[in-house]
Amino acid sequence: MALQAAILLFSIFLILLVIGVPISISIGISAIVTSFLVVPPEVALFTITQKMVNGISSFSLLAVPLFVLSGNIMNNGGIAKKLVNFAQVIGGRIPGSLAHTNVLGNMLFGSLSGSAVAACAAIGGTMAPLEKEEGYDPSFSAAVNIASSATGMLIPPSGVLILYSLVAGGVSISALFIAGYIPGILMGLAVMIVAYVKAKKNKYPVLPKVSFKEAMKVFLDAIPSLLLIVIVIGGIVFGAFTATEGAAVAVAYTFILSLIYRNLTLASMKQIVLKTAVTTGVIMFLVASSSAMSWVMAYTGIPQAISELILSVSSNKVVILLIMNMTLLVVGTFMDLTPAVLIFTPIFLPIATQLGLHPVHFGIVLVFNLCIGIMTPPVGSVLFVGCSVAGVPIEKVIKPLLAFFAALILVLMLLTYIPEISLVLPRLFDLI
Incomplete structure (x- = not known):
């Protein structure tokens, strides 16, 4: 039954994606049709409806729309420019200074x-004209911006x-948050190393020295x-409040800060709330549909069947992890990060735990994999945004991006096979 269900589920899902059906609807339809294979239609529809409602009935999930709202307020609150100025001071004396400022x-x-797309648009939109004035190749500038935008996802x-955390069955959000720091910083450093080499080769300028007073x-x-x-993050990690309460604090803080900066009006706030509502609706429907698909997969034994299939290929932990990474890298090229996490966590997490990986470590590896995916064609959201703000065609950015991809995949391998990179901080703070 598992084989038949898997073929039916993923065939319908892929066919619907190819013909242009939105991914959340594709997930829902494929789950409903597959459920008819194993239970009577009236039972299937009732159960799937129940699973969809339960999937979004979570206090922790409230943190997502609140962080989205906080990010949208920041985009319109004049905060990006101040951060760019600060980044210029830090990276201003390195060859290719503006590229490092972008990273x-x-x-x-x-x-x-908390948004790769928002970072790509806000920081890239600020840096692209400056880099063009200084003689940077626009394709290189776009590649740097695209390759570093996903750091905020970690x-x-x-x-x-x-x-x-929710899909994995209550893995500590605090542990995941603190575990993301080193991998996220490594991602940024990898991009900066490649940018440094390219900048030295092309003799890109260094920014004028800034006085101590100006700095x-x-x-x-x-x-x-x-x-x-x-x-x-301090409040969440040290237990002052939950992730959801922390998100509410972030909204209040960014709102007050934007009012102080006088960059927020009633009209802009109305648009911010509307944009947040639309984004939240998309995310919640996606989570609900994915909950239905997860139930169908669990009921038909698809994760166990895939686990057995992968483990039958090799018993070597190194090989199995490599297969999982390669699969996720391919998945990331045609599926956005959020649905990929929702769909593939229940499939790969049991395999990872069977191999002895900590769920926090696996979560970081999974997200890092899929972060690379949002930079790649054909559906990389960050790729499209980065090319758009830089005014560069996608085909011209692919070649300079290859060196960054190579560096990021090297970091991914280090994260995969050296668990302590992800786990040292959670252990230090006694979160795992």
Whole structure:
């Protein structure tokens, strides 16, 4: 039954995706049709409806729309420019200074907003004209921006890690958040190393030296924005509040900060709330549909069948992890990060735990894999946004992106086979 169900489920899902049906609807329809194979239609429809409702009935899940709202307020609140100025001070004396500023800006803004697309648009939109003026190749600038935008999906707060926690069966959100710091920073450093080599080769300029007084002014300007990380993540990790309460604090803090900066109006706030509502609706329907698919897969034994199939290929842990990574990298090229986490966590997590991987370690590896996917064609959301803000055709960005992909895959292999990179901080804070 598992084989028949798997073939039917994934065939319908892929066919619907190919003909252009939205991914959440594709997931729901494929789950409903497959459920008819194993239970009577009236029972299937009742159970799937129940699973969809239960899938979004979670207090922890409230953190996602709140972090989305916080990120949208930041996009319109003048915070991005202050972070770019701060990043310029940090990376200003390295060859290819503006490229490094872009990377650091994405790491800072992405960690505050929790959105790769928002970071790519906000920081890339600010940096692209500056880099063009300084003689940077627009394709190279776009590649740097695209390759570093996803750092915020690992550096907390991250909505994707919250979703993984829920699908994985209550893995500690605090542990996942703190575990994402080193991998996220490594992702940024990998991009900076490649950018440094390219900048030296092409003799890209170094920014003029900034006086200590000017640097301190920029730093003091950025402190209110940077404090958001300290307040929210510190509060969550040390137990002052839950992830959901931390998200509410983030909304209140960014709202007050934007009012102080005088970059928020009643009209813009209305648009921010509307945009947040639309994004939340999409995410919640996706989570609900994925909950239905997860139930169908569990009921028909698909995860167990896939686990047995992979384990039958080899008993070598190194080989099995390599197969899982390769699968996720391919999946990431045609599926967005959120649905991929929701669908593949219940399939691969049992295999990972059977191999002795900690669920927190596996979650970081899974998200890192899929972060690479959102930079790649044919459906990479960050790829399209990055090319759009830089005004560069996609085909011209692919070649300079290859070196960044190679560096990121090397970091992925290190994360996969050296668990302590992800687990050292959660253990240090006694979270696992």
